Amino acid sequence: xADVPNDAPEHCPGTxxxxxxxxxxxxxxxxxxxxxSGAAKAPDPAIxxxxxxxxxxxxxxxxxxxxxxxxxxxxxxxxxxxxxxxxSKEIALLDVDICxxxxxxxxxxxxxxxxxxxxxxxxVYVEDNLAVMSIGFLLSSPDDAVIWRGPKKNGMIKQFLRxxxxxxxxxxxxxxxxxxxxxxxxxxxxxxxxxxDGAVIITTPQEVSLQDVRKEIRFCKKVKIxxxxxxxxxxxxxxxKCKNTSQIFPPTTGGAQRMCEELNxxxxxxxxxxxxxxxxxxxxxxFLTEVPDSPAAVAYQNIFPNSKLxxxxxxxxx
Amino acid sequence: MDSSxxxxxxxxxxxxxxxxxxxxxxxxxxxxxxxxxxxxxxxxxxILDVDLCxxxxxxxxxxxKPEVHQCDAGWVPVYADPQQKLAIMSIGFLLEDSDEAVIWRGPKKTALIGQFVSDVAWGxxxxxxxxxxxxxxxxxxxxxxxxxxxxxxxxxxxxxxQAVSTGDVRREITFCKKTAVxxxxxxxxxxxxxxxHCSECSxxxxxxxxxxLAKLTGSVFLGSVPLDPLLTATLEEGRDFLQAFPESSxxxxxxxxxxxxxxSLDA
Numbered sequence: 011x012a013d014v015p016n017d018a019p020e021h022c023p024g025t026x027x028x029x030x031x032x033x034x035x036x037x038x039x040x041x042x043x044x045x046x047s048g049a050a051k052a053p054d055p056a057i058x059x060x061x062x063x064x065x066x067x068x069x070x071x072x073x074x075x076x077x078x079x080x081x082x083x084x085x086x087x088x089x090x091x092x093x094x095x096x097x098s099k100e101i102a103l104l105d106v107d108i109c110x111x112x113x114x115x116x117x118x119x120x121x122x123x124x125x126x127x128x129x130x131x132x133x134v135y136v137e138d139n140l141a142v143m144s145i146g147f148l149l150s151s152p153d154d155a156v157i158w159r160g161p162k163k164n165g166m167i168k169q170f171l172r173x174x175x176x177x178x179x180x181x182x183x184x185x186x187x188x189x190x191x192x193x194x195x196x197x198x199x200x201x202x203x204x205x206x207d208g209a210v211i212i213t214t215p216q217e218v219s220l221q222d223v224r225k226e227i228r229f230c231k232k233v234k235i236x237x238x239x240x241x242x243x244x245x246x247x248x249x250x251k252c253k254n255t256s257q258i259f260p261p262t263t264g265g266a267q268r269m270c271e272e273l274n275x276x277x278x279x280x281x282x283x284x285x286x287x288x289x290x291x292x293x294x295x296x297f298l299t300e301v302p303d304s305p306a307a308v309a310y311q312n313i314f315p316n317s318k319l320x321x322x323x324x325x326x327x328x
Numbered sequence: 329m330d331s332s333x334x335x336x337x338x339x340x341x342x343x344x345x346x347x348x349x350x351x352x353x354x355x356x357x358x359x360x361x362x363x364x365x366x367x368x369x370x371x372x373x374x375i376l377d378v379d380l381c382x383x384x385x386x387x388x389x390x391x392x393k394p395e396v397h398q399c400d401a402g403w404v405p406v407y408a409d410p411q412q413k414l415a416i417m418s419i420g421f422l423l424e425d426s427d428e429a430v431i432w433r434g435p436k437k438t439a440l441i442g443q444f445v446s447d448v449a450w451g452x453x454x455x456x457x458x459x460x461x462x463x464x465x466x467x468x469x470x471x472x473x474x475x476x477x478x479x480x481x482x483x484x485x486x487x488x489x490q491a492v493s494t495g496d497v498r499r500e501i502t503f504c505k506k507t508a509v510x511x512x513x514x515x516x517x518x519x520x521x522x523x524x525h526c527s528e529c530s531x532x533x534x535x536x537x538x539x540x541l542a543k544l545t546g547s548v549f550l551g552s553v554p555l556d557p558l559l560t561a562t563l564e565e566g567r568d569f570l571q572a573f574p575e576s577s578x579x580x581x582x583x584x585x586x587x588x589x590x591x592s593l594d595a
Contacts, residue, residue, distance in 0.1 A: 023435040033435070076382050076429075078462045079352010083492075109463035110349050110496040152495060155349075155502035157464045160434025188351045188462065189381035190431045217564050218356075222382040225429035232431065252526035258557050262564040288533050292491040 014161040015041055024161035026054065054199070060171045061203030067102070067179040070201060072209040072235065076222030078188035080214045081243040081281075083112040084291055086185035089210075090117075091296040092314050094140040099180040102133065104170055105144035106197055107187035108163045109156050114146035118294025122147055130175040143174050160192035167196045171204075188222070190229040198233045208236040210278070213269075214244045215261035220269050227273060239276035241313065242266035247283040248305060258283060279313035281306050336402050337445070337478040339452040340374065342593050344512065345471065345483040347504070349496030351462035353488045354517035356384035357563060358553070358585075359459040362484070363389075364570050365586040367413045371454040374405065377418035378441050378471055379461040380430050386420035390566020396421050401449035417448045434466035441467060445474035455593070462496070464503040472507050481593055482510035484550065487541060488518045490534035494541045501545050512592050513548035514538050515585060521555040522577075548592070550585045554578055 014022050021035035030036070031046030039045075064070070073086045083105070090103040105113035114120050122134045124147045133141035145156060145166060158166075176182065187193055198206070209230055213223040223240075230237050242265055246255045261267075270277040284306040290297035298307050337343070346359045359375060366373045377385040386392065389408045396417075397404045405415035419430060419440065432440075450456060461467055472480065483504055487497040497514070504511050516538025521530050532555055542549035553559075556578040562569040570579055 021435075021438075024433070027433065027435060029435060077352060078382070079350065079488075109465055110351070110499070112492050112496070115492055115495055153498050153502050155464050155499040155506065157469070157503055157506065159438075159466050159469065163434075163465065190429045191381055191437070192433050192466075195431065195433060214352075216560060218384050218387060218560075221387065221426065222384075224427040225381070228427055228429040229431055232429065247521065247530070247532065249523040249526060249528055250530060251528035252523060254523065254525040256521075256524060256557060258521060258532070258555055258560065260557060260561050260564065262561065283532055285530055285532050285534070288490045288492070292534060 014165055017041070021159075022161055024164065027161075054168075056168050056172050057200060057203045060168075060200050063172055064176070064182070064201075064204040067176060067182045067204070069180065069207045070182045070184065070205065071207055071238070072184045072186060072197065073212065074186055074194070074209045074226050074230070075188055075212045076190065076224070076226035077213065077219040080212045080219055082188075082212050083107070083116055083185050084287065085210070085212055085241060085243070086183050087113060087116040087291070088296060088298055088310055089314075090140055090183050091298055092310065093181050093183075094137050097139060099139060100178055101140045102176050102179045102182045103140070103142045103185065104174075104182060105142070105146065105185045106167050106170065106193050107185060108145050108158065108166055108193065110187060111144045111146035113142060113144045113185055115294060116291045117142055120146070120152070120294065124148060127175065130173045133174055133176065141176065141179075143170055163192050164196040167193060168200055171200050190225060194229065198235065206235050208238040210238050211240045212243055213240060213266050214259045215242055215257070215265040216259040217263040219259070220263060220266070224269065224273075227275070237275055239278035240266050240270050241278050242280045244283045245280035279309055281309040281313075336448055336450055337456070337475075340450055340456045340478070341453065342455040342481045343458065343475060343478060344455060344481055344589065344593070345458045345460060345509065346486060347460055347468070347483045347500050348462055348486045349464065349498070349500035350487065350493045353486045353493055354553070355462075355486050356388060356459050357559070358484070358486050358515055358517060359457050360385065360388045360563065361569065361582045362586055362589070363414055363457055364568055365582055366455060366590075367409070368570060369586070369590075372413055372452060374415040374450050374453045374456040375417075376444055376448075376456060376458045377416065377420070378444065378458060378467050380419045380432065380437050380440065380467065382461065383418045383420035385416060385418050385459055387566055388563045389414070389416060391416060391421075393426065394421060399449055402447040403449060405448055405450060415450060415453065417444055437466050438470040441470040442474050445471065464500060468503065472509065480509055482512040484512050484589060485514045485547070486517055487514060487538045488533045489516055489531065489537040491537060493533075494537040497541060498545070501547070511547045512589055513550035514542045515550045516552040518555045519552035524557070548588070550588050551581055553581045553585070
């Protein structure tokens, strides 16, 4: 049964929830008895369907952070561009931020629509070897709000994994919203058959960010996702006029470096703030090609070939 | 509607949500600074932090890990000051280990938020600010449903200047329209950075998007707050930025925003 059946009431807790059939919202629902008996909680058949569908996907990498606005989507997009610069590789970018999908804009794909065929939904191709899927492509207006509770978001993520015709893919990069909630649990649950290679964690230097990121790292440990490493974004700002560096987001508790030492995790790299990054993202262009000499682009290029991410590619990534 | 129906919010004069579609734009920062400014203006203020996965308010107000007690009227909020002018409730106070992840699906989050709204003994407040996580999902719906018995005066929307942010905030504006929440105005945060060495202003996260968004959507533009390392540093340390740096342009910007919000509440 679907996580939220079509005939379910508004506050349906989801058929796989502990409260299925038992919550006050379930009164009067035609599925109440099925849910209460536990029949709906059998392992979701979609997990096996997704496992089969994704046998053509070699590597799956999640991009996570407990904190919002640290650069997950920016990193996901540019990691995808960098991986796709190798023409022999097929790259897929899946955006599971249902309420705030940034990937279409950052990839220059705003206004694109998704098509359905016999083999499923076709993702949107930004290059011949770089496919993208986001709920952004299913919305008809930039003002459309996706005001969905957890169970409905979970259903969408299931569809993205099961019904999108990804084809043969070397790397599937999954961009996530901040937090440790429905979207994150669903991605882990639905990929439990297909497997996740690991997660890249993004943070900014300050403690207000790190305190959320530590929770995300705990989440990874709990659901047994290997942490490939941590990237410290917005790490210092070099004034374009006087060239002095300012710490706009100060690493008052030692930044990502100290956190990685304490948690025994690799620090994959530090990326400085550069106004041209935001501009490139707004314009839907890769800053790796727009401003390849910028300290931020150089930092990104250093992350890819030198880091554990290169473990997943036989050749240098860029 | 008699006061017994309103429950624990019976003596709360105004309720203002702080929203954004986008993460990391400064909702908690703006909530904290608005609260402190209001306290300095002589108001009794409450902050309800409904970001269950990433609660930032306790650190920003340096309230650490106090215990939350019960009284006859419900949970006693945590006070940031000895005079009890600033009351706070956050899941941050209920976690034994501050690194503990709250890995909850929507229905469980909805239930706790219901308790935060209905079971906290806020007492007499001039204004209750509600700090929210990014998005338009369970937390936001839960807050509005539980505040249905009590009037919600409106929402302050926070954005950064660039299009990737305003793109999400447009959706939040739609959320407000659909849920009949009045938009008190839009704040453009991280609006320009003045280099402390040479005073050159850099538009780190672009410029002007907040004001354009306000024009586009017919909303009030409350003002711009610059990117200020002194602000981020004092928040990190849980210190009162407004007391520490009253001469700064950031202080002026925040004060103007507070005055505009107060005028719209009293109107």
